[in-house]
Amino acid sequence: MRMNTKPQIHPLVEAAQKFGSEAALARALGVSRGALNQWKKKGREVPAEHAPEIEKLTGVPCESLCPSVRWAVVRRSELKEAEHA
Helix, strand or coil: CCCCCCCCCCHHHHHHHHHCCHHHHHHHHCCCHHHHHHHHCCCCCCCCCCHHHHHHHHCCCHHHHCCCCCHHHHHHHHHHHHHCC
């Protein structure tokens, strides 16, 4: 039986494809295409401050874009703040 060995697409590439292009996504975020390219490099990730906006624009989850952040904790605290507003 042959397993599917399709290469894993970088979550930022997926986000750019969903948004239309890397250039368009960079403009929407107010950053350069060079910044996006830096974020795609091995060992790097999307800065935490940009991940929620990318998720909102493309549906690619913060957890994929910036895995070093405990997004479940962030999301819970945002819900609590919204409940008390």
